[in-house]
Amino acid sequence: MREPLKVAIAGLGTVGAGTVKLLQEQSDLIARRCGRPVTVTAVSARTAGRDRGFDMTGITWFDDAVEMADTADCDVVVELIGGADGVAKRTVQAAMARGRHVVTANKAMLAHHGTQLALEAEKAGVVLAYEAAVAGGIPIIKTLREGLAGNRITSLYGILNGTCNYILTTMRETGRDFADVLEEAQALGYAEADPSFDIDGVDAAHKLSILTSLAFGSPVDFGAVSVQGIRNVSALDIEYAELLGYRIKLLGIARETEFGVEQRVHPTMVPIASPIAHVEGVFNAVVTEGDFVGRTVLEGRGAGAGPTASAVVADVIDLACGRHGFTFGVPAAELKAHTVGALDKLTGAYYIRLQVLDVPGVFADIAAALRDAQVSMEQILQRGRSPGEIVPVVMTVYETEGSALRQALERIEALDAVVEPPHVIRIEEL
Amino acid sequence: MREPLKVAIAGLGTVGAGTVKLLQEQSDLIARRCGRPVTVTAVSARTAGRDRGFDMTGITWFDDAVEMADTADCDVVVELIGGADGVAKRTVQAAMARGRHVVTANKAMLAHHGTQLALEAEKAGVVLAYEAAVAGGIPIIKTLREGLAGNRITSLYGILNGTCNYILTTMRETGRDFADVLEEAQALGYAEADPSFDIDGVDAAHKLSILTSLAFGSPVDFGAVSVQGIRNVSALDIEYAELLGYRIKLLGIARETEFGVEQRVHPTMVPIASPIAHVEGVFNAVVTEGDFVGRTVLEGRGAGAGPTASAVVADVIDLACGRHGFTFGVPAAELKAHTVGALDKLTGAYYIRLQVLDVPGVFADIAAALRDAQVSMEQILQRGRSPGEIVPVVMTVYETEGSALRQALERIEALDAVVEPPHVIRIEEL
Structure with missing residues (x-):
């Protein structure tokens, strides 16, 4: 068996700790599938010493993620710190500058700096992988980059935020109003104390801008996404939607138009008979249209330690097997701008x-x-x-x-x- | 740009001709995504001279697929002849013996000889890829082999035959009986003149045995699949199913049990609220359960020139990009038998x-x-x-x-x- 792939993990929140646990618990299975072991050699987080439910034997602790990315004994740095800038971005850049591959779940960073980071990755000759950044349990990045690579994608849309989908589903099932259901979701841990990133559609827009770049071969253009959240959806709207034969979902939509690719996130009424209407609760789904393949629908859990760790590890396994591709499907220098903002003509x-x-x-x-x-x-x-x-x-x-x-x-x-x-x-x- | 990947295609039926057309029409897109061109250098079929809707310039014609696999100027042989044995298998073996990668859509061949062919591929140091063999428009092979590779799969099930799903959907929508709808499906080209492979569940069982091997790391064991088709499903059964809150689908199911992995294909009543109940007409769907990722659902067109060619080309693009994996997820010699037949204990x-x-x-x-x-x-x-x-x-x-x-x-x-x-x-x- 070939020598192990050595992995350093920056950030040990739910997803980070879950990723270490997955790699440790499934180590035999993963070694069989890769033809080589995958070993966690270093970790970094803000607080040392806490028991995070995994075995630290053989793992070097770093207080500083950037230092770890630069100096740890590793082939891959997994960035699970979060945030568009700051430590997360510096960690990723430090890793790439040292010739280390990067796996990240950081959609905000990719939405704001995706094209630049893709260029840096290619210059450094490393892979920048991010399956976990969009719809954790759904292998949509791999599907767009590889599975549907023979197709020109003409449109894609999806439920990209589990918090919003949980709130809208619960509102429909119980007839309760938005504020009430949001409060419950916060108590249950399905929504953050400051929920605005989720309920105002920003998180979904981050993810949509990444999918758009990959599907249409354009630079990531978060600023071009027209965004509206679910704060103003009332119990009454949901009731009338049902009467009219629709369900209300927060959708991210990217579509080829005669003016370019439009990107929008907003509450949307979809026919009850459409497959996306039946994706409920914390599940995510992405529907793509390709010119040869037609419609493909992928559905799975969008967040949580298990699904997100599964996506992170899929990227790590690809690296262990020597599988790689261009960050956004084509060389970063060849990404062609053709996204447009919301146009009155549409x-x-x-x-x-x-x-x-x-x-x-x-x-x-x-x-x-x-x-x-x-x-x-x-x-x-x-x-x-x-x-x-x-x-x-x-x-x-x-x-x-x-x-x-x-x-x-x-x-x-x-x-x-x-x-x-x-x-x-x-x-x-x- | 690196030198082209040269592809020879054996079999020019709907799928074969569709594959050549896709590779020609999308050649610019594919070259950008691969960082190199993909060129069809040779084709073979039973009847020469017929216009199949693509340009033969630069393509060498072979009357004999085996000879083409052995002597054509190519890196990859795409086998689209069909049939478990005979020319198809000889073509694949000739290609591998000459160190050529193989892409195939041949589920019957893989169901009967999959493990042996995987061993031969590894011995020859070539890739044996088969995304198009199961549910064309759905990247289920890549998803199981790569996207969910961090998970132990505990069960999978799916609608794997579009002909049966079309018949059952039409029976439900129109109240008509099996024989009547089958006859119409034959007239529309959705069912073969001899429909037994489809309606008796054999085709679904072929596909299920392949998915089982990949998901559970066992040798392909088509003989262990318990198979029952849809001939005996009556309009009355479908009517009663609705009354009871169910829909009838022909499902392929593989599931870990205490006795090993059971594999079965049979008409199944599924709750109307389950996602698979809403997969209608010629669409296929596969649902997987992984220990970390939970439930993932993939849906798309199961057959037809476009979706199947899309899957074939995805495999070709993987080869052009240097992406590869073990045929059934782990080295063929390490596949462990643990499938069981239908047991009275279940x-x-x-x-x-x-x-x-x-x-x-x-x-x-x-x-x-x-x-x-x-x-x-x-x-x-x-x-x-x-x-x-x-x-x-x-x-x-x-x-x-x-x-x-x-x-x-x-x-x-x-x-x-x-x-x-x-x-x-x-x-x-x-």
């Missing part, structure tokens, strides 16, 4: 919920505003009548340009009978 | 449909037969009453040993009021 169908005073003539005013902006209404729904009171009115409109919709909504919002800004959710007939 | 829950004469006392006789064999009934269902006539009676029974169920069914079948052998379908609460 069309979409929408769900619109209004709170209106139930007085004669209000429907006619709304209909006129839509008509004058050339927006075609598909249906309008008001359950029950309550003259003189405030009631929800829900509409869906057919494919329309963003600018036309905005024009109509401005006029509707200005109506006396309309008492709060319209709630708008995009509909995708996926 | 327990299961079942749906049983009887055709009975509606006379007093028949329910009591059936219940007594079950009780005496220690089989616990969950529910019994008879819609409407027709004294003196033959009516369907449907039961479900809780987890029971195979031998106990057989004993009960023998006694039930012998009852005067029971007019045909019981129809039994296994229930899996997946």
Whole structure:
């Protein structure tokens, strides 16, 4: 058997400790599959001495991750510190500068510095692998980079944040409102104390920008992602979605258009019959469309120690077996910019919920505003009548340009009978 | 750019011609992704001269695939002839003996000779790749071999035959019976003139035996697969399944048990809420359970020129990039036999449909037969009453040993009021 692959691990939170445990518990299996052992030789974390549930025999402790990346006896540095900049990025750069391969789960770092790091990795002749950065339990990076490599990808979309999917699923199943379910998710450890990264869509946008680069061969362009989170999705919206035959999911969507590749993250109404509608709770899913292969759907756990460690170790095993590829599918210098921001020209169908005073003539005013902006209404729904009171009115409109919709909504919002800004959710007939 | 990878293709049916077309149409994309061009240098088929929709410039024609494998100017031989033995196997062996890598879509050959061919490939120092042999549009081979390589797989199951899934889906959607839908599927080209390989479960069993070997590190053991096809699934069974909250799918299932890994292919009732229940028509899906990653679901088109060519080309691209692995995940000599046949000790829950004469006392006789064999009934269902006539009676029974169920069914079948052998379908609460 060939000599071991030596691995240093920076960051010993849930995922870091889980990765060491996986490598130790499955060491026989992994050695058989690689034709060589994989050994953890060094670890680093902020606090030494704590029992993290694995055996430190033969492992060198470092207080400083950057020093470890530079000086430890290792072939691979696994970065599980997190954060777009700071220690995480310095650790990765130190490792690559020393000719060490890097495995990372750090989506924020890749979303902000992915192209630059890919260039540095190629210059150093090392691999920068990141299966764990997007949808842990789903081998979507390998699938896009290798499994579907014969295809031109025309679109991809997915549920990329387990926290949001858990909240939306629980809201639907219990009828409870957002704030209430978020609080419970925090108590259960499914949401962070500061949940904004998740619920405002930033985490999903990080992941989407990485997938877009890999799928479409473009530099990572996080700034081009149009992002909207789930804070404004109400129990009422979820109830109306069901009535209309939809479910609400926070989707990341990247799609080839005539203007370039658009990237967006937002709550989306998807038909109940579509496969993605049935991906519930903490599960993630990614759907890709390739020109030869057609539609492929991958589903699995998006986060947690086990799934994320599994993804980290898959990258480590690839290195042990000598399998490697370009960071974003093609040489970093050949990545071609063709992502675009949200354009008014891009069309979409929408769900619109209004709170209106139930007085004669209000429907006619709304209909006129839509008509004058050339927006075609598909249906309008008001359950029950309550003259003189405030009631929800829900509409869906057919494919329309963003600018036309905005024009109509401005006029509707200005109506006396309309008492709060319209709630708008995009509909995708996926 | 490095020198081209030269590919010879044996067999120019739908998939073979589709593969040449894909390699030609996407040649720029593939060269960028591989860092080198991939060129088709030779092809072979039974009939020369026919226009197959691709450009023959620069491609050498061979009448004899074995001769091509032996003498063509190539690095890789792609075998798309089919059949467990004969020309296909000789072509593969000739290629390997000459130190050429092999890419194949031939599940029958791998199911019958997989372990032997893996040994020969390793001895020759070449790769034997077969992503296209199982569920074309789904990168399940790569996922098991690489993406989930840090996990011990505890079970896998899937819809592995698109023809059967199309027939079962259409039966459910239209209420029509098996023979009728099969005839239509044949007319539409979704089923072969001789459909027995598909509808009797043999094709699914071939694929299952390959997945089992890769997932559990055992020699390919097609003979150990317990196989039952869909010929006996009636419109009535599908209707009752819906009433009971199930859908009927032809599943291939491989699962670790205390006796070893069991492999079975049979019509299965799965809960409507399970993800696999919603995989319809010609789509395939594979669900895996790994000890760290948990459940992963992959879904895509199972057959057809595009998806299968996509899988073939993924293997070719891996070779162009220098990525390779052990044929069945570990060195062939280390594959450990631990598959077992269908054992009476293995327990299961079942749906049983009887055709009975509606006379007093028949329910009591059936219940007594079950009780005496220690089989616990969950529910019994008879819609409407027709004294003196033959009516369907449907039961479900809780987890029971195979031998106990057989004993009960023998006694039930012998009852005067029971007019045909019981129809039994296994229930899996997946």
